[in-house]
């Protein structure tokens with residue numbers, strides 16, 4: 001055995017269909033010119049809709065990316081900077097941007113902010129600071145597949161699901177919270193907190209005030225922590241507005257109480273600014289001990305100084321930041337509408353949503369049976385035969401088979417259009433096969449399969465023709 005137990009243990013979740021889908025995409029990626037029959041990546045929550053806005057700002061402010069201040073080089077200063085407290089100017093710009101996204105209803109103190117290499121690092125660091133190995137955090141399902149890696153793998157902490165279902169639009173309820181708590185106790189796991197994503201990945205919905213109040217009451221009653229991963233806060237493109245947990249605490253007069261210290265926010269610029277490659281994340285905590293511990297830990301994943309310098313200039317341009325937020329939301333809203341309408345025409349419903357870079361799509365009616373095996377069977381067809389990499393609900397720990405997360409902001413409008421066309425042909429083939437079955441009263445399951453095979457054959461035939 002060459003690897004340590006930690007390095008080789010499978011709580012990383014790499015084998016999940018979420019990551020396998022990415023691998024399949026890598027082997028055969030769609031490209032309009034070079035590989036028009038390739039797989040379209042719809043499993044990646046990237047925001048590529050507003051790059052032109054960032055690029056225009058860069059063109060107008062060349063100093064920021066050229067290691068310059070007022071025309072003078074600060075290359076050496078940036079090259080040597082390694083303070084794990086971060087550049088003060090950048091932390092100021094970050095907290096102001098966070099407040100701007102929340103409509104300035106709350107303000108944030110830069111001294112309570114810890115910079116990390118993305119929200120991935122922020123989430124792990126917080127869990128590391130708050131829980132011992134073998135203790136647990138409760139998470140509403142479905143949840144972001146990366147959490148199995150980020151929260152569990154290196155910390156040894158367990159995730160216990162709070163089971164949410166389509167019966168109430170996957171909302172968090174008091175009985176579901178209590179049930180999860182009891183389940184953890186049955187498994188002899190001490191519960192240290194609840195972690196939610198608001199807006200939710202994969203649901204694309206913002207938490208309601210009722211849910212937020214419920215969460216506050218719950219952590220109050222149990223004396224535990226609440227982590228609110230608000231990485232998608234700037235993507236809330238439709239009403240109801242995004243409400244941060246911090247706003248609820250302020251409104252309910254929890255400022256400087258004991259509970260105030262048990263609520264922590266995770267943020268990042270990966271989604272709102274579409275910069276996952278820059279690795280800029282943050283922990284915001286009201287507890288100074290958590291801030292101090294997390295700052296020490298941030299040595300393992302600092303944000304490079306030139307990135308901090310560039311983004312502090314960009315984000316402290318308040319006029320730019322404000323217009324970016326508004327325009328980015330408008331673009332996301334249009335894109336979301338395009339996908340929802342396209343799916344609707346195909347008879348595929350989505351959970352009604354108002355945020356995020358994806359839709360939570362209901363394909364239960366396309367399953368051959370109400371099982372996760374049938375979900376995987378459908379997923380494989382969609383990846384290999386239809387040529388779309390989407391994420392099956394099971395990879396997000398959804399308790400109901402047949403739901404899929406479909407991303408819409410990481411591609412051009414033409415590519416999204418093609419993806420919808422591919423899906424439409426697929427669904428039409430299934431329904432026409434079902435009609436024929438009904439007419440000929442041949443209800444054997446194998447005929448559905450035969451027709452599907454025919455459809456796939458037809459599709460590859462068309463593709464070959466197109467290639468010629």
Ligand SMILES: Cc1ncc(COP(=O)(O)O)c(C=O)c1O
Nearest residue numbers: 118119120144197201268270276
């Ligand atoms: C809910 C959630 N948290 C954290 C992350 C990780 O983000 P980052 O790229 O900032 O590490 C993601 C990325 O998809 C996410 O969806």
